[in-house]
Amino acid sequence: MAKKKKLSKQQLRRLQANRTKKISQTEPNKAQVSDESLLGEPQKGLVISRFGQHADIENDQGELLRCDLRRTVSSIVAGDRVIWRANLTESGNHGVIEAVEERNSVLTRPDFYDGVKSVAANIDQIIVLSSILPELSFQIIDRYLVAIEQMGAEPIIVINKSDLIDEFERLKIDGQLDYYREIGYQVHWLSVKQKQGTTQLAELLKGKTSILVGQSGVGKSSLVNQLLPDAEILIGDVSDVSGLGMHTTTVARLYHLASGGDLIDSPGIREFALWHLAPEVIFDGFIEFEQYRHECKFRDCKHLNDPGCALKAAVQAGKIKAERLENYHKILESVASDKPAHKIDISK
Ligand SMILES: Nc1nc2c(ncn2[C@@H]2O[C@H](COP(=O)(O)OP(=O)(O)OP(=O)(O)O)[C@@H](O)[C@H]2O)c(=O)[nH]1
Ligand SMILES: [Mg+2]
Ligand SMILES: [Zn+2]
Structure with missing residues (x-):
C-alpha cells in the first residue's frame, strides 16, 4: 500500500485554502441571471481565458465579453468553443456560458x-x-x-x-x-x-x-x-x-x-507531474523505445539490470541516448513516489 505522505505546514495551508475555495464555488452565484426570459438566443463563442467562475469569451463579432459559467459546465479553458447566451438585463456580466462543444484535444x-x-x-x-x-x-x-x-x-x-x-x-x-x-x-x-x-x-x-x-x-x-x-x-x-x-x-x-x-x-509550472499516467503511457512517451518494445528477453523486463534487455543493448550500441533511459526511470520513480494518497478527481 502507498505510504501516506506527511503534509508540511505549507501543504496543509494550501489544502485548507483549496477547501474554502471549493465551498465558495459551490454557493449559488448571486449575480447570475436565472430567469430564462432575461437571456438572449444561444450563440457560439471562443474562450479566451477562464477565471474561477467566469470566463472571457469572444463572440462572432470579435468582441471580448465576460460571462458567468452555468454550474453544470465546470470544465472550461482557453481554446474551448462554447454556447453562450447574452444577459439582457443591465446588471451583472455580459452573459452565461451554457455548454462546451466537444474538444479535439x-x-x-x-x-x-x-x-x-x-x-x-x-x-x-x-x-x-x-x-x-x-x-x-x-x-x-x-x-x-x-x-x-x-x-x-x-x-x-x-x-x-x-x-x-x-x-x-x-x-x-x-x-x-x-x-x-x-x-x-x-x-x-x-x-x-x-x-x-x-x-x-x-x-x-x-x-x-x-x-x-x-x-x-x-x-x-x-x-x-x-x-x-x-x-x-x-x-x-x-x-x-x-x-x-x-x-x-x-x-x-x-x-x-x-x-x-x-x-x-500559460502559467509556468515548476515540474510537469505525471502521476496520473500509467507506466505503459510513460513508456509510449519515449517514442524511440517503441521499436524495442517486444525485443527484451523477458516480457516483464524492467529495463534496469534485467538480462537480455533490448533497451539497455540499444543504449550500449549508441542507438538510444543513455540520458533518455535514465529519465524514463526517473519519471517512473517520481510517479510512484509523488502520487497523492487521496483519491484524485480526474473529471475536471
Ligand atoms: N537574456 C534573455 N532574457 C530573456 C529572454 N526572453 C525573456 N527573457 C527574460 O526572462 C524573464 C522572464 O520572462 P517571462 O516572459 O515573464 O517568462 P514566463 O515564461 O512568461 O514566466 P511565467 O509567466 O512566470 O511562467 C524576463 O526578465 C525576460 O526579460 C531572452 O531571450 N534572453
Ligand atoms: Mg508569463
Ligand atoms: Zn528491457
Whole structure:
C-alpha cells in the first residue's frame, strides 16, 4: 500500500485554502441571471481565458465579453468553443456560458490537491519552451514530451535565451539536441531579447492553435509580446536569490496572431507531474523505445539490470541516448513516489 505522505505546514495551508475555495464555488452565484426570459438566443463563442467562475469569451463579432459559467459546465479553458447566451438585463456580466462543444484535444495538468485540471483545449501543437536561465534540463523537456505524446498533440522544442551563452556552449547543447531531431522532433533556438529565431517560429505558428508551456521565467510571455506588440503582457524577472521564475502569468490566455492562428500563453509550472499516467503511457512517451518494445528477453523486463534487455543493448550500441533511459526511470520513480494518497478527481 502507498505510504501516506506527511503534509508540511505549507501543504496543509494550501489544502485548507483549496477547501474554502471549493465551498465558495459551490454557493449559488448571486449575480447570475436565472430567469430564462432575461437571456438572449444561444450563440457560439471562443474562450479566451477562464477565471474561477467566469470566463472571457469572444463572440462572432470579435468582441471580448465576460460571462458567468452555468454550474453544470465546470470544465472550461482557453481554446474551448462554447454556447453562450447574452444577459439582457443591465446588471451583472455580459452573459452565461451554457455548454462546451466537444474538444479535439485537451492539455491537462495534475494538481496534487485538485486532481487533473485542464489547461487549454483544441490545441494543434505545443511549444515546449525551455531556456538557458533558470536552467536547461533535459529531464524537464522529457517530462513535457511524455505529457504531450499521450494527448496526441505535436510538440516543438524551443530553447530560449541563446544570448546568454557563447557559440561554443551553444554548439555543445545543440549536439545534445540533435538526438531529439533524429528521433523526429522539431527543435529551434530562440533569443527573444535579440529577436533571433522569432520569424522562423512565427512561420510554424501560422494557421494553427498553439500553446506555450514551460517553467516560470523561460520567456513565454516575452515571446508573445514580441509576436504581438499590442498584447503588452506582464513579464517578470528570474529571481537572483532562488534562480527561479516569479510565476508572473497566472491564467492561460489565447491571443490571435496577425498571420492567422492562435497562441495561448500559460502559467509556468515548476515540474510537469505525471502521476496520473500509467507506466505503459510513460513508456509510449519515449517514442524511440517503441521499436524495442517486444525485443527484451523477458516480457516483464524492467529495463534496469534485467538480462537480455533490448533497451539497455540499444543504449550500449549508441542507438538510444543513455540520458533518455535514465529519465524514463526517473519519471517512473517520481510517479510512484509523488502520487497523492487521496483519491484524485480526474473529471475536471
Ligand atoms: N537574456 C534573455 N532574457 C530573456 C529572454 N526572453 C525573456 N527573457 C527574460 O526572462 C524573464 C522572464 O520572462 P517571462 O516572459 O515573464 O517568462 P514566463 O515564461 O512568461 O514566466 P511565467 O509567466 O512566470 O511562467 C524576463 O526578465 C525576460 O526579460 C531572452 O531571450 N534572453
Ligand atoms: Mg508569463
Ligand atoms: Zn528491457
